[in-house]
Amino acid sequence: MVSKLSLFRANSLPFSPVFSSYSARFIHKPYPTPKTLIFCVFSSNISSTNVPYGPSLLKGKKLLLDDLRLASIGRDRDAHRRKIGDLDESIEKGVLLNEDDFTRVFEISAIRVPAKDCFALENRLRGHLLNWPRIRNIARVPGDEIEDDVVKLLGRESEQDEDSVVDSVNRRISGKAEGDGERLTSVLHRDKLAKTFNSTGYLRFRNLAKISRPKRKRKTEKTTEGKEKDKDKGSKRNEMAVVEVVEDPEGAEDFEGLLGEGYGSRGRWRGSTRLLLLDEKYSGEQVQDLPEAIKALFAEAKMTDASLSFELVKCRLTLFYDYWPMIEILEAVLPKGVIVPSAFEMVGHIAHLNLRDEHIPYKRLIAKVVLDKNQPKIQTVVNKIDRIHNDFRTMQLEVLAGNHSLVTLVVENGLRFHVDLARVYWNSKLGTERQRLLLGFDHSDVVCDVFAGVGPIALAAARIVKRVYANDLNPHAVEFMEQNSVVNKLEKRIEIFNMDGRRFIKAMFSSDKGQKVTQVVMNLPKDAAESLDAFRGVYNDRQRDESLSFPTIHVYGFSKAPDPEFDFHERIRIALSEVAVDVKMRKVRLVAPGKWMLCASFILPKSVAFSRKNTLIM
Template identity: 55%
Template sequence: NLYLIRVQFPCFTPYSMAMPPPLLRLHPHRLLPRLRRFTSGPVLLRLNPKSLYATASTSQAAPTPPPQPPPHGPSLRRGRPTTGHPPEAPLSFSRTFDLAALRVPAAACASLERRLRGHLLNWPRVRNIARLPNDDGDGLVSLPTSPGSSSALPPTAVARREKLAREFNARGFVEFPILAKMSRPAGRTRREMKGRAAGGKETKHEKDKVYVVEVLEQGGEDDEDEWKGLVGEEGFGKGAWRGEPTRLLLLDEGHANRRVDELPEAVKVVLEHEANQGGPFAYELVQCQLTLFYDYWPMNEVLEALLPEGIIIPAGFETVGHIAHLNLRDEHLPYKTLIAQVVLDKNKPKIQTVVNKIDAIQNDYRTMQLEILAGHDSLVTTVIESGLRFQVDLATVYWNSRLSTERQRLVNNIFQNSDVVCDVFSGVGPIAISAAKKVKYVYANDLNPAAVEYLEQNIVLNKLERKIEVYNMDARRFVNAMYSSQHVHPVTQVVMNLPKDAAEFLDVFRGILRNRQTGHIAMPKIHVYGFSKAEDPEYDFHERINLALCDSVMGVEMHRVRLVAPGKWMLCASFTLPESVAYAKANYITC
């Protein structure tokens, strides 16, 4: 069913009028899917060469436009930067945003916040209420007063304390001790007032601020001092409210530079309803500036602003105690000190040292070559995992915090209370010590003397000396010693957590029980770890296990632990040691 389709190009000039139009041999059902009946005669298709040319030209890759700032919310690509600072200074990350706010009485602030929540500022770590540090009148509990007494609170802390003393006897202060505490100013406030009285200045550096709110428009000349120095989360500023305590409700950024009559109807209805409830109520719409400082911005936004365009931003890092362990790419190395300083600044005080791995693990002790980029020089730290404490020195031992979930899977889901665990590659003891809290007994071994030293310290630190026995020898010698000695508990679980080479040590189990003269021994369950880059990693790892044991092992349970690199999986294979392997003769088969 092939048809000759005559294609006419009315605007195509290379063909003369005497030349016939070109013929294309096409399948009609592919060109016209809905054509299902026989068609007699040529099918004419009118094509526009200009549209074809435009389609071909637009198919070329266009240059990627620069990223546009988000239309709403805080961003370093929005707002007005603070001028007069070098680019590497923290103050160069200050951004100022224009906002509108409602000045309302402090007593009505809480109820208005609940009712106007959908129209208030909703930015991370920015409170939508701005207040002064000495605005503590709203926090006091209202006390019962006599009909002739005034309901207004005394203006000073001393007067409030005397008022409490007059209205409460000694028993009352015992029953309500919090009232006496609330009537006294906080210790920090007293120190600040004493420093201002002595003419001292604030000792807090400006880079420690998170944000600050400042009012631009005042109600009059008399209120100029009253509106200065509105504070944010950090509680710094100057000036004080006079008269009735008032606060600011920061409106959404979409309401900036608006008048009162331009506010949404929902906001107007709430304000009118509050005014009709009775009692004096007044509000004022003012224009403010919200300044976000360096400490406000998250790590990824700061790195995006500092690093050149096109470089992938480091997404995260591994935390080992107070140490941040980075794996920087080659393109990040020229900026490694800058990246480390940002990581240190944004994760204080938890992170005190930032290191980068220089080279892959290539020695038998599994120690990493680390470079200290920022913070303290010591690599000795304490790691808390599942309620247990581990002393670790990253310069001499191996630790991987990303395997904590896998360790808990073994302890919680596989190990039983009656098990005897043999940890062939224990390191500083994350699996051995965690298992000792649950199982009957643990035998732990490692080739690294430094790891064994820290393992013994961690056993004492977690008070498990009676349930763990430590060895420092080669893995094959250790396994042979466990099954040749008559003074050890029968091993029921064997853990071989050395992903790079653990499968090669499985040959030690071939014929491990051939010289035992005792009765039947229960076969242990082996948990061996390994890496695989194959398309079918489970099949590849299973074949390596069969090759190491010189036998076909059945009933192998495969578990994917984590994806360590693109296309490279870390696997855990769990299987019961076959009796044909454990009792194999020395000359049974040659592998």
């Protein structure tokens, strides 16, 4: 279970989305009426004064011209349908997000280096390499990988001969010269080999490496034509980004005929190579303009054979819609001044938004971005459409994106809870409070949870204490609580009831079970305090003797008063009709501006338990 508080940040981008001809309508009407709005981001709106370091939608070039893009929407509607998925629904709801609008191309420089040296060089040049989130600064483009067979064919050895490595290990370990040692047993032989791990942790021993390395699965995907498309191959668009070398048109020799596609424009023979992407500030620089550390590298390469593989190249780094974080996409599509919803609460697979009025016109757009950016963890995006005012404390939710199932599985404190957000109460934000409460329980306790919901407190307590009696008025909550007790193998430690809370208190304490109860939890902040009158006279059937013990009651409540603790204490005293109640009070959290949730813990006063003024149970 992951739970986040909803935070909002004002959209501070120096540009608002251009809604082309619709923009005027958009600004003036709170709920736009046009049939289809095309949300798009135009880099031309960017203010040059405010360009941040690193990747940004405010930088880079757009891949397509605006008119081409618009034309392509009309021409290739099917492609868009496939891409956006819920296009029909989007049109119906008046919202369409064009993912291509988020493609940005960045011109950068890179150093082509021999593949076997790239990790060492990466370390050496760390401060000068591209340091963008989720972009590896070692890149590989088509033609970088040269098969061993091809190397042999061309008479060049790309790697040190394996036997010579073994011999050199022999010499280092046993002090023996090449070929002069006795033959080693296979155990010793392998032991020595194990000391020849290369920089990536693999043995430089082909067969053993083959055995220890799991086979890489080739990712394939069926295209609409039924052909298999290889995802790994070449410079095709991957999920987030692609690097391409901007080739020198005057490539000299032509290896294409010999080596196949991808090698044609490489010019001279280099062997396997990689690209080390340089920091964006070196884009377009010549070798002589680069920092000393890089120049030194070229100088060293010149003195060795490696010079063949060393080269400063121009590259194009393309970042796609999938690359950009949720916040950046939302900042780009929401009009300037609209606060950007930057977080949401997660309940199992459901993202729960708390959108403000100003977001309502864009609710499906926001939901689509939230879904796209958080899949597969998030499968459904919902928005609360009304305040909770029913007895069962269930939320009125509108599904905005993804699948429509509100039945989900939440894991809290190692327990699994099945919940249906449409029919039962669940609040992940209370997880910490529940844990705090449980810290006060031990194995000698018997717990009575009066408003138990689907059982987050009751079942967690059942792991610790002797016995739990849990109750809820909502039959769906009771059904889920039963199911959850079985799922968590706690059904033998808990007894579940479905009745009104006040009636439950009376029934429990008038039975033998109630005599053993040591802790009572009342988590219905809206009106649990007012149910405390149910404790009046609950001990009247018992003998007043010294061995009697009284349960500790933990009751939750809300208060908007200037002194919330005092206010809540007053309400407790009034409900119990008791002048002095020794209460430990704590603020749990601020649920709304000026509105506190509190928890009061106190031992049931003897005078209340033996009160003659019994309460009338409805």
